Amino acid sequence: MRKNLYLAGVLCCSILSLQAQNNPGSNHGNRFEQLGTMLQTPNMYRSASGAPGPKYWQQRADYDIDVQLDDAAQKLTGAETITYFNNSPDPLTYIWLQLDENEHDPKSDNQSFNESRMSDKMTLSTLNSILPPKQDLGVKITKLTDAEGKTLPYTINQTMLRIDLPKPLMPGEKYRFKVSWWYNISDRMTIGGRGGYEYFQEDKNYLYTIAQWYPRLAVYSDFQGWQNKQFTGRGEFALTFGNFKVRMTVPSDHVVGATGECQNYKEMLSAAQYQRWQQAQNSKEPVEVVTLDDAKKAIQGHASSTKTWVYEAQNVRDFAWVSSRRLIWDALPTNVEGNKVMAMSYYGPEAYPLYRRYSSKVVAHTLKSYSKHTIPYPYPVAISVEAANGMEYPMICFNYGRADKDGTYSESTKNGMIGVIIHEVGHNFFPMIVNSDERQWTWMDEGLNTFCQFMAEQEWDSNFPSGRGPAHKIVDYMKMPKDQLEPIMTNSENIVQFGPNAYAKPATGLNILRETIMGRELFDFSFREYARRWAFKHPTPADFFRTMEDASAVDLDWFWRGWFFGIEPVDISLDSVKWFRMDGNDPEKTAKTAQAAYDKNMDHVARQRNKAAGVKYAVDQDTSLQDFYSKWNRFEVSQEDKDAYSKFYNGLSAEEKALYDSKKNFYQLTFSNKGGLVMPLIIEWTFADGTKETDRISAYIWRKNENEVTKVFAKDKQVVAVKLDPLRETADIDESNNSWPREAAPSQFELFKAQGGVRGASTGDNPMKKARTK
Template sequence: MKKVLAFIFLLVASIAYTQAQFLQHNPNANHGNKFEQLETILRSPNMYRSASGAPGPKYWQQKADYDIDVEIDDTKQILKGSETVVYTNNSPDPLTYLWLQLDENEHKADGENQKFDGSKMSEKMTYNQLKRINGVEDGYGVNILKVTDAGGKNLKYTINHTMMRIDLPSTLNPGGKYTFKVSWNYKIPNRMVQGGRGGLEYFEEDDNYLYTIAQWFPRMAVYSDFQGWQNKQFTGRGEFALAFGDYKVNITVPADHVVGATGECQNYAQVLNSTQLNRWKQAQTAKEPIEIVTLNDAKNAMKKKSSAKKTWVYKATNVRDFAFVTSRRLVWDAMKVNVEGNSPMAMSYYGPEAYPLYRKYSTKVIAKTLEVYSKHTIPYPYPVAISVEAANGMEYPMICFNYGRAEKDGTYSEATKYGMIGVIIHEVGHNFFPMIVNSDERQWSWMDEGLNTFCQYLTEQEWDNNYPSKRGPAHLIADYMRLPKNELEPIMTNSENIINFGPNAYGKPATALNILRETVMGRELFDYAFKEYAKRWAFKHPTPADFFRTMEDASAVDLDWFWRGWFYGTDAVDISLDAVKYYRMDTKNPEIEAAYDRKLYDEEGYSISRKRNREANINFAVEADTSLNDFYNKWDRFAATKDKKAQFKNYYDALSPEEKALYDSKTNFYELEFSNKGGLVMPIIIEWTYTDGTKEVDYIPAYIWRKNEEKVTKVFAKTKEMASVKLDPYKETADIDESNNTFPRQLAPTRFELFKQQKAPARGASTGVNPMQRARQ
């Protein structure tokens, strides 16, 4: 009975704690909620993760080393593999089983991810929509052939969709190592049709394949101090969490294929011909990319098609994954770059259709990406960085798959050019987040996508000051943040449950970080703290709490209100300037005040009847009969008399020096009233335009809202007279309604177009040539 009572107590306490995490501290008041500290939400610090956001004195992580043989059957499109895994248990926990990821099982016909999305009929249905309703093609997914220990003895294993548990014959104690072997194969899916991270693309015009092989081998899941095994199923969205380790991979492919992969090739002398090997050596010192495999080489290989085989040998140290590309239709260029003392090779692989874009840009974009990211995080530590054109966008250590193909005539649109540069920056940038700073993509997509998109924005802006960045500038997230609340979810939402994945996991966190850097913290404090986070957690497994705490710890800026609003909530920024009141000091100087008093007297005595009587030429009595006028009809009540001047002199002479300085400043006082209509507290940025045409900007910290989160009033002293006031003049805060940001109110015109009705083109049909083609014509 005591055990039952104890269990009930723990259950109730757990429920109460969970509910307390999300309760408002002061729910019935207009303050005390948005600025409450995050300690009731964040995981408690411990010996593994300190309160400062740094790894604790007893931090640990597991290690998984792989020795893999893999072969691509280019005739049957089958991958065959065998691996030996050495798993090191650095945790304090004894382990009785191990979990591995079988991500390729996402393509199995009976997979969970084939069933759990809703579907409906419409008047027009695509082939792929009907195919999914009918059920996907069978025959895909991983076939596990054998699982044994190091001596070849069979091990018991269980497959649960995309996860495989290996039951250990004896407990793997802390500090111990365990070696096991797995053999497998699978039919390589056409990722252009079936989707997925890795697979093949078929080029009908030359009857060749491009293989981008990713998430292809049974990989150790992460076992960590904060969640134990990360064995959440892979459904195609949330990417992965993996342990670091060392890799040796032997890749057997047709002899005329070109291979690019994670790590460094150990046998270029055996797999390249002498001309290509000499080009490779030239690339080590070249300042421009050198084509190691030229366009002519690729076109010749596409026609001849060797039936022989070659094995490319790669090694990679301290990486969390391994991917490769192989095809006979690849151009390969490379050059060495200097990155803060390191000299990695920047390399690109691409087909003939991508040559006009990739030959000009890809490798140089890699170099710029490594430069900018290294400046803001840590110096790029790996020996290579690779961009592969594969009509894709996905990342792995040292290699990524991107898009960017020209038209048949070699031209391309501006959107294609900048889209390609952006995706290369983004995917190469993933080397830093999460390949080095190894966050859990399965759980918190924003920790890699959001941080990486932010650094992508920094890189794009250093590439070209006029770069048309789509994510990062604050005003570009406003459309998303003004959506109805039932269409939004906090950034701190598991990737599987996000509706608007792009804005939530990429755009909003990137924007939040840019606002932190430019508006809340300032560049110097932000850059130092952000770099500190990267240094602390390079080659480790950080959580959101580690990021939040490090940013505060290294900057001395309390940001709990910011994390709470931007990452844990769905409120929007909408600060309204509701009223402006003007106050001026009564100078008591009769020579100064006369004009003001006279104007005020005239305004107070004004009436519409008085105005219209004058206009009607009424015969006023005092004008018709001047005998009615006396002293007061001629008296100037505002005249600066000797008495008034004497009184003013006595007043002024009695002022202290400090009071005279304030008096002489001729200060204008403006009282501004603000309301927080969006709910998200933010700094108030005010641009003053004065009657002389000059401007001035005041930055008021977000803490102005701490005592009233709904309305605030603040008085400003200005030596110049105001003509107008505008909030957020540089669009820094993602304000969703700029119509209430000005005083006096300013109308923003919306343009409309007069056009002649025309028949709409068929969906997907071209609507004209791109500007490059037009220029040629």
């Protein structure tokens, strides 16, 4: 109930944040108010600073697992002993396990609760979501006992399993129990899902990516109790840290890569392979431990014998592995903040042209970049597996990136592969180490990781075509109809545009904080502090928000409120520019100015054409019509006026004279907030001599009027143009109202003619292939 109440509160605040204003009906006192009750109340477990409190606690679960892979039947059979440590202050009368493979069970709600429609063209995956499953899928529990073998009562509710304990598990106690199970491995290429197999018809082999495959503990925490929300295929995992020892029995010609470190390479590898493994420990380039030739030979045979790979991992929240006879494996030692890490890659022959050149080096680069921006990578290995998908687990991830049969590839395939490897390897930090609850707050995992991915991509290549991170790339999402939008602080299953909402928008927001609102120095220190505080712990959004402010002395509640709890876009309009000059009281200057204004006012087209036509004016033809005013110089300056000005000027101080003589130009700019989401004002001035300068005004300028603000700027030089947000830093959805004078935008047809192809965009073109055919 605590969890449900808290989530309900967060979602209500998210959706109604603009309606539940502190000062409704006013033009101020809303967007800049503190978040207050929108965040959970600090306590002894989680402090108001955003750090773990003095009585912070979390549970632990250790696993000892034996598992057999049946390559003939595509079946997995396992038995595990789990030791669960109750570090909470609460007696527990039951514990919850996750059975994530049950997402494929036809009886699970996620198999029926999504809409479906027929169309003229149907994909295989769409049809498979409608048709009854061809396989018997889902976890089959064959035995569940305590450590002494006594049967324990349990209840399965879709993807969750509750074990009823014979007596309460008291604070400080541990409980050991055993689970035996099996399931048919699903074809992830046809029915989807993260784990499963891919079948290669040409050589009749399987690639197994075994993920969320064992019954595993749900999280029991101080802020929600049991996290037993069902797994429906989207919202990922909240998991408990622990130690693993896993023995995987597979066909003897398979290669296995897994979370942790292998304990028996010497028995698993040939003598030549083991020698290459030893060589790889000190190499400066990736070394093929299992070579392309090894893989090609293994593909030809299908061993009936088996062997058992043994892996161990300490202080991880999960365990995943890959097994196949069609894998090349290379390894590269990497120095990460003084620690040696083995960056490794496993891939099939079809990925060799790309993965052999790039994968392990991208892994190494990712570890270094993320370690610089968060905490030093603490694990001994990091693995990238080419598996035609993208998914992450501790120390191992599954990615894509295959060449064409002739070994060529497009630039978009290369860049896409590099991007997904960075992203999935980066997940080691969020959420594998900074262990947020992905089921409830996808952005704390995907959004933070996508932001770090953007920084790593830009550090890889200054021309890397990052798709998420730059502010202007979120604009198309932000300008969508409001019924297609929801706050970032929305549960993952309820999001319409999942990628933009949970990945791109939070990543963009963090980039705006770093580059525009906080500055790199303050942001980087605070972001590292968050990672340091919550490494190997369970943070919530409030812990992140509070830490970023606590470590920087920057009040960001207005930003969290608008960017994370709301759906308003940024659209700030430069409505007017007024120019003022201080001509002073010098009567001669005043007279010249007045004469120029008089002459301009008197001039018009009829007067000019009359003069050109030689019109004879009545007062010229009849001089009796002329009087005193006909010859009076209305702009003549009297000596009396000159003497008065001289007396005034000589009475000024040196400082006053300097200002008086400066000939300053004063520009009064008026801005309106059309989108609703406030942002700093970034103003670029272009002067008459062609030079430019930029002023940056804090978003706090909007605090007393959230709808319209006016600001005066003094400039030494005359301004010819003003532009708002020149580097597109704030995700402004309408740039047509950002300039003075207004800049004409080309029509769609002219825009199409003017622009070239975007570097890295996927157009289906493969210039490498064309070059080879010439």
